[in-house]
Amino acid sequence: MKTLKYRRPRGTRDIIPEEYELRERLLEKVQKTIRAYGYKFIITPVFERTELFIRSIGDSTDIVEKEMYTFKDKKGRSFTLRPEGTAPVMRAFLENGIVPPAKLAYVMNMFRAERPQKGRLREFWQVGVEAIGVKDPLVDAEVIEMGYSILKELGAEKLVVLLNSIGSIDERQAYKKALLDYINEKEQDGSLDLCEDCKRRKNKNPLRILDCKIDGPKLKDAPSLTEFLSPESLKYFNEVKKYLDRWKVNYREEPRLVRGLDYYNHTAFEIVSEKIGVQDTLLGGGRYDSLAEDMGGPATPAIGWAMGLERIIDYFYRIPIIPGPFYFVTTVNEFSKGYAIGLLKKIREWKIPSDMTFEPKSLKAQMKIADRLNAVKAVIVGEDEIKLQKVRVRDLETGKEELVPEKDLVRIYEEYLAERRKKGLI
RNA sequence: GUGAGAGUAGCUCAACUGGCAGAGCGCUGGACUGUGGCUCCAGUGGUUGGGGGUUCAAGUCCCCUCUCUCACCCCA
Numbered sequence A: 001m002k003t004l005k006y007r008r009p010r011g012t013r014d015i016i017p018e019e020y021e022l023r024e025r026l027l028e029k030v031q032k033t034i035r036a037y038g039y040k041f042i043i044t045p046v047f048e049r050t051e052l053f054i055r056s057i058g059d060s061t062d063i064v065e066k067e068m069y070t071f072k073d074k075k076g077r078s079f080t081l082r083p084e085g086t087a088p089v090m091r092a093f094l095e096n097g098i099v100p101p102a103k104l105a106y107v108m109n110m111f112r113a114e115r116p117q118k119g120r121l122r123e124f125w126q127v128g129v130e131a132i133g134v135k136d137p138l139v140d141a142e143v144i145e146m147g148y149s150i151l152k153e154l155g156a157e158k159l160v161v162l163l164n165s166i167g168s169i170d171e172r173q174a175y176k177k178a179l180l181d182y183i184n185e186k187e188q189d190g191s192l193d194l195c196e197d198c199k200r201r202k203n204k205n206p207l208r209i210l211d212c213k214i215d216g217p218k219l220k221d222a223p224s225l226t227e228f229l230s231p232e233s234l235k236y237f238n239e240v241k242k243y244l245d246r247w248k249v250n251y252r253e254e255p256r257l258v259r260g261l262d263y264y265n266h267t268a269f270e271i272v273s274e275k276i277g278v279q280d281t282l283l284g285g286g287r288y289d290s291l292a293e294d295m296g297g298p299a300t301p302a303i304g305w306a307m308g309l310e311r312i313i314d315y316f317y318r319i320p321i322i323p324g325p326f327y328f329v330t331t332v333n334e335f336s337k338g339y340a341i342g343l344l345k346k347i348r349e350w351k352i353p354s355d356m357t358f359e360p361k362s363l364k365a366q367m368k369i370a371d372r373l374n375a376v377k378a379v380i381v382g383e384d385e386i387k388l389q390k391v392r393v394r395d396l397e398t399g400k401e402e403l404v405p406e407k408d409l410v411r412i413y414e415e416y417l418a419e420r421r422k423k424g425l426i
Numbered sequence B: 001g002u003g004a005g006a007g008u009a010g011c012u013c014a015a016c017u018g019g020c021a022g023a024g025c026g027c028u029g030g031a032c033u034g035u036g037g038c039u040c041c042a043g044u045g046g047u048u049g050g051g052g053g054u055u056c057a058a059g060u061c062c063c064c065u066c067u068c069u070c071a072c073c074c075c076a
Helices: A017-036 A050-057 A062-066 A086-095 A137-153 A169-188 A196-204 A206-211 A231-246 A309-316 A334-349 A363-372 A383-387 A408-422
Strands: A047-049 A069-072 A078-081 A102-111 A123-132 A159-165 A251-253 A265-273 A281-287 A302-308 A327-331 A354-356 A377-381 A391-395 A401-404
Touching (some): A017 A102, A047 A050, A047 A086, A050 A062, A137 A231, A159 A231, A196 A206, A231 A265, A302 A309, A327 A363, A334 A377, A377 A383, A401 A408
Parallel strands (some): A327 A377
Antiparallel strands (some): A069 A078, A159 A265, A265 A281
């Protein structure tokens, strides 16, 4: 390849027409469903005060420690390209005085400076929902069920909801301490030697040690998080499951499922597809009842999830054929071309997608372009047609031609639309 | 951030142990002077990702760098 001067930054993607079209369709479907559950869409700024993310996500999380795109403005204030949507949406909810209960949804791009791999980019798009202001097992179940339904509608296969309750912050704190005590004790009597990763996890996120491929199995008789949940937490969790059963959501309890971000409590979940590779989480979320208060707002319970658009697109969507102009106007010489540009303008005033070539080209070459663009009809304007005050309309699929007066172009277009509608193609 | 593999025409990929950079598809034109898709013919196409080194000679070997892929960490 010729060496270009500029290439896109690592881990980013250009959304070229094929993928753009595909996204539009996919998002249309997703947004329709989300609205059916009573959500309203919002957009927040791409960057926020760095502090917002550090305080809400947690300063010892990977996101904050090594993945944020942070920069300073001219006055030395620190800003960060959003690495996730929940904190900004909650901030917007509070700042705009939106009245709870509120169901907010978004389609926004996120930025994390990770090493890219399949299904993991530095700039990526998420569809997310946040149900703010209600604490009831029904909401938890509804949010999860909606995510599950959306993925199913999109054609994702072998879906499983992984479900857990990580308790209140206090309960989790108590458990963390018990787990660490247990581990420290075993390390001291020499019966346990943690791997390098887990030594690091001890300080950062000890709950993850249970999930470690090396050390996890060694901790079979460690205390379990469930033992530390209060009767209320357990009851709440059981009710969530009850509703999920009722709505026939395929879930599996996953006691080792924990959330990386600090603001989560109680219900935590992921939806994975067992059909795809290592990055199999299509959607992840949980409850975060203390976030609003942490940000200086009134105590407001909330729950939500985010879904990675690229992962869906990569695995479940095929490239669609992009529709071209409806009419492609072709000419045979300079005279007919002069006539045709007038006709083209008229067609466009009728708001019918249309185009033609301006460079002098043979009719054959023009037809070829029409075909390549996926045009529906070629409109041939030749001297014979002009003499008859008509145009020749050639159907590019069937090859059938008809000689009609100009204004029939509107009728032909409308008939085509009606036909497509009848077939449910629009 | 750690580890491994890869990068050759617009795209998909060839080129034996270092020895003239190729094919298919695409694109342009023609066969068919006003008719696309099928077929046939011709043409177009490259600093072999970039930089440096070894060598008579480097796509091929060595070093650096960029990007992609896979895995780890972690996550959507």
